[in-house]
Amino acid sequence: MRAAGVREIGGPVEVLDLTEPAGPGPGEVVVEVAAAGVGNWDGIVGAGAWNVGLTPPMALGVEVAGTVVAVGANVTNLRPGDEVLGHPVPLRHQGCWAERVVVDADLVVHKPLGVPWETAAAFAVPALTAEQVLTEALGVAENETLLVHGAGGTTGGLAVQLAALRGVRVIATAGPSSAARVKEAGAAEVLDYHDGGWPDRVRELTGGAGVDAAVNAVSGGSAETVLVVRQGGRMATITGDPPAAERGISVADVYVRPDSTQLEELCLLLGDGRLTLSVGDVLPLAEAATALERAVSGAKGGPVVLRIAPERTGM
Ligand SMILES: NC(=O)c1ccc[n+]([C@@H]2O[C@H](COP(=O)([O-])OP(=O)(O)OC[C@H]3O[C@@H](n4cnc5c(N)ncnc54)[C@H](OP(=O)(O)O)[C@@H]3O)[C@@H](O)[C@H]2O)c1
Incomplete structure (x- = not known):
């Protein structure tokens, strides 16, 4: 064959x-x-x-x-x-x-x-990754604030959608050509990562404290992601670059695993248009x-x- x-x-x-x-x-x-x-x-x-x-x-x-x-x-x-x-x-x-x-x-x-x-x-891979990051690594809850760094990518984009469906307030980074799509996916704020001041803007948007949780989907992007997580918050990276622990922040280095129960639920969302x-x-x-x-x-x-x-x- x-x-x-x-x-x-x-x-x-x-x-x-x-x-x-x-x-x-x-x-x-x-x-x-x-x-x-x-x-x-x-x-x-x-x-x-x-x-x-x-x-x-x-x-x-x-x-x-x-x-x-x-x-x-x-x-x-x-x-x-x-x-x-x-x-x-x-x-x-x-x-x-x-x-x-x-x-x-x-x-x-x-x-x-x-x-x-x-x-x-x-x-399957990006949807399972996004789901496992949000539910297992970060345990995000309704009304929490989540940063998705790299939301213009496939996995980051699905993470925005899944978080927004759970009532999470999402702040995302994306380039200009992806910004409208990421907003449509449910991000409350989309910041252009080409502007080096985006971490300051995240802090402003969270009253100076930082986000409750963050996911990094950018190769080498963990070091700047952790800077905008609040003290005692949670962070996950999917690019194999976990930063050193700081300020009581928990750090998860996530690798996707097959899970048919999760995949069936994700397929329901895809089938009825809640995920795109x-x-x-x-x-x-x-x-x-x-x-x-x-x-x-x-x-x-x-x-x-x-x-x-x-x-x-x-x-
Ligand atoms: N650990 C795991 O199990 C697992 C699973 C899936 C993926 N991954 C990894 O996660 C990463 C993302 O994968 P993917 O397939 O979702 O990516 P992708 O779709 O290839 O994402 C590429 C997009 O990321 C955005 N981007 C690039 N540089 C950026 C930066 N400095 N800041 C913010 N956004 C930036 C760009 O979008 P815009 O410029 O248009 O915004 C680019 O088009 C890859 O390294 C992949 O290997 C790991």
């Missing part, structure tokens, strides 16, 4: 001809992939710094959307023909940048009706290397997606 990934750890991304997955084992399903998400984390997998259960030559890709075509023993939640999405790590055979992938049936959920394949493919996600570039499997370069350089206008089965309509 056609796939895209690396022949060796640290090698370039290229189109691969890989063996078809064997029939699904107990608890597994085979998914015919319609589209797969691309994130800078796929480069981390290819470089060998995130073990998702594969050895080269290996297809990359940890986000899938597609149709179940075979069901293993003991699978009760899915049937052939079901349309699913998920973050099915650890992977069982190959990554999701492939025509077919074998996954743990408990790690994919039904795709909401009417959600396009591209959106479904790019949803606009996709950026959509490229064919043959252009996986370009897709990854674009994701690594900072996805503009939404997450990058590989379209793997172009004939699907996604309704």
Whole structure:
């Protein structure tokens, strides 16, 4: 089957001809992939710094959307023909940048009706990350004030929406081209991070005290994020750069984990429009290397997606 990934750890991304997955084992399903998400984390997998259960030559890709075509023993939640999405790590055979992938049936959920394949493919990792940051790492509550640093990005944008849905007052940083979208997502205030005075403005907006909680979604952005958290507040970063603890502030270094219960709830919100996600570039499997370069350089206008089965309509 056609796939895209690396022949060796640290090698370039290229189109691969890989063996078809064997029939699904107990608890597994085979998914015919319609589209797969691309994130800078796929480069981390290819470089060998995130073990998702594969050895080269290996297809990359940890986000899938597609149709179940075979069901293993003991699978009760899915049937052939079901349309699913998920973050099915650890992977069982190959990554999701492939025509077919074998996954743990408990790690994919039904795709909401009417959600396009591209959106479904790019949803699981950022949505789960945002949810886990807000509920598990920060435990944000209604009427608290939250800073989302990097709200113009995919994960930050979803964090703004999820926090606003919980009645949290969100102060966000974003560039001029994302500001309107971030405001629409529910941010009370959007500050341009190009203006070096944005941390002072956060303090002004919080009566000098700082925010109750903050999430950093900017590579290297934790050090300035922690400065605007109030004494004894909470902070989480998703970019692996936790700052030293200061002023009694708790710091969480968050890494996404698959969670189907959370993903089902997030899909309900996506399906009824309370959560939205606009996709950026959509490229064919043959252009996986370009897709990854674009994701690594900072996805503009939404997450990058590989379209793997172009004939699907996604309704
Ligand atoms: N730990 C985890 O499990 C996990 C999960 C998901 C993502 N991540 C990481 O989180 C980061 C964000 O990922 P993503 O996919 O959501 O990002 P993304 O969509 O690629 O975000 C890129 C956007 O961030 C904004 N940005 C860039 N520099 C900024 C700065 N200095 N200050 C504020 N905003 C800035 C820009 O938007 P505008 O200029 O348009 O505002 C840019 O378009 C990545 O490093 C990713 O690896 C980690």
